[in-house]
Amino acid sequence: MDIDKRYINQIQVIISMFTIKDGKLKVLLFRRDEEPFKGYWMLPSNLLMVNETLEECAKATMDEYIGIDDVYLEQCHLYSEVGRLPNDRILASSFIALVDSKTLELKRKNREFHSEWFPIDEIPKMVYDYANIVENAIQFLRKRMLSSSILIHLYPSDFTLPELQVLYEQVLGKMLDRRNFRKKFLHLELLEDTGYKTGGHNGRPAKLYRFKENIGEKTLF
Amino acid sequence: MDIDKRYINQIQVIISMFTIKDGKLKVLLFRRDEEPFKGYWMLPSNLLMVNETLEECAKATMDEYIGIDDVYLEQCHLYSEVGRLPNDRILASSFIALVDSKTLELKRKNREFHSEWFPIDEIPKMVYDYANIVENAIQFLRKRMLSSSILIHLYPSDFTLPELQVLYEQVLGKMLDRRNFRKKFLHLELLEDTGYKTGGHNGRPAKLYRFKENIGEKTLF
DNA sequence: GACAAATTGTGTATAAAATACTATAATGTA
DNA sequence: TACATTATAGTATTTTATACACAATTTGTC
Numbered sequence: 001m002d003i004d005k006r007y008i009n010q011i012q013v014i015i016s017m018f019t020i021k022d023g024k025l026k027v028l029l030f031r032r033d034e035e036p037f038k039g040y041w042m043l044p045s046n047l048l049m050v051n052e053t054l055e056e057c058a059k060a061t062m063d064e065y066i067g068i069d070d071v072y073l074e075q076c077h078l079y080s081e082v083g084r085l086p087n088d089r090i091l092a093s094s095f096i097a098l099v100d101s102k103t104l105e106l107k108r109k110n111r112e113f114h115s116e117w118f119p120i121d122e123i124p125k126m127v128y129d130y131a132n133i134v135e136n137a138i139q140f141l142r143k144r145m146l147s148s149s150i151l152i153h154l155y156p157s158d159f160t161l162p163e164l165q166v167l168y169e170q171v172l173g174k175m176l177d178r179r180n181f182r183k184k185f186l187h188l189e190l191l192e193d194t195g196y197k198t199g200g201h202n203g204r205p206a207k208l209y210r211f212k213e214n215i216g217e218k219t220l221f
Numbered sequence: 222m223d224i225d226k227r228y229i230n231q232i233q234v235i236i237s238m239f240t241i242k243d244g245k246l247k248v249l250l251f252r253r254d255e256e257p258f259k260g261y262w263m264l265p266s267n268l269l270m271v272n273e274t275l276e277e278c279a280k281a282t283m284d285e286y287i288g289i290d291d292v293y294l295e296q297c298h299l300y301s302e303v304g305r306l307p308n309d310r311i312l313a314s315s316f317i318a319l320v321d322s323k324t325l326e327l328k329r330k331n332r333e334f335h336s337e338w339f340p341i342d343e344i345p346k347m348v349y350d351y352a353n354i355v356e357n358a359i360q361f362l363r364k365r366m367l368s369s370s371i372l373i374h375l376y377p378s379d380f381t382l383p384e385l386q387v388l389y390e391q392v393l394g395k396m397l398d399r400r401n402f403r404k405k406f407l408h409l410e411l412l413e414d415t416g417y418k419t420g421g422h423n424g425r426p427a428k429l430y431r432f433k434e435n436i437g438e439k440t441l442f
Numbered sequence: 443g444a445c446a447a448a449t450t451g452t453g454t455a456t457a458a459a460a461t462a463c464t465a466t467a468a469t470g471t472a
Numbered sequence: 473t474a475c476a477t478t479a480t481a482g483t484a485t486t487t488t489a490t491a492c493a494c495a496a497t498t499t500g501t502c
Binding site: 381382383399400403419422423424425426427428 | 476481
């Protein structure tokens, strides 16, 4: 098969992976330990092969970097600036990936790189145009979080309403009234009581909830 | 420059171009006049070259097919199914394009194909996976139309409030009260009176409005 | 085991916004 | 002049968002 050289393009899949840790929305970055750009941070990525879809490539990348491949993925943007990388012409297909931190054991299969979870408002210096890509991914996720259905991928396991409220206060950038927040979520009928409660901390224990299976695209805020 | 053959991909830019004609939201399709798929319809498309961005390619495609290249473009989705075309592996980067029908004179520079505007609920049989692509583009546009800023690209020239209402009744799939619709739009302060009125039809002439220059992303419905 | 500290849980009153409905005037065409 | 359509005013009703104070349940300490 001969392809006209003018139309040959390479595509890399780049993944911004999010979770909730310590009540904050965080993204997983990997540190580059060689020159050039030593000490700068990267997003996990891989070149797309001709015999796979973007989603397959993204899953393989997740498996390679963290040993987990059943994550929620959503396409974000395709970057095509001609000079985005210094030497090669490679398009970047940006994805967001969502995982529940409570079920995630970071296996760090790829030990070539040191990885770390960064709060979304504390992104360090990054290689190439990755800072732009991760910033856009964060904005993309912010918007998506204002509809209900995406939440289930961040919270498949149990959580409390105060935890959820803290998350929304971060995303919206303002404080919310506890009673109104509860009223809103419980009236939407997205949650079900697990029957369990938290324990081991100061104060009254909080009820643990989970999202129902088939929640749709309700607007939350 | 040698590129590993496993990573060679071709990308085509595919454009769903929309306008308002006769009070309806329509999309521009081109008819295929040769076998195979004779009589089926297509969206305008082009292969991406290594020295151009997706947006440049999309503009060039618009210029080639209709002789206009200053249209509003927005990225929609990247399709990567391995078998989407029978012979080649070509990714499809889907765009929506918006033009104002009143300023659009369809030059049909590309006379190789017969073109036609189709209402968005009457899409004819289409080649390959184009029916899926145009349907997704329509859904994408529907959602985007519920925020204000995209409207200015469909209506740079003058329009009446009843026209705008008919459009929203299509998008929302339900009838709206005339007085409440007016109240809503005029209170949002998105429009300015041009000072002109319609004429040549039965009934009281309608005021002509246009969108103000810097309208943001207000939610409309 | 009594108490302080911390945290979750709950109801009601008020304001604001969206919707529904009635009515009438204005301005063109045929 | 009859007719069709747009423009304007207003009000009543329903829905939604907001503001706000105290009781309940645990942990930790004396």
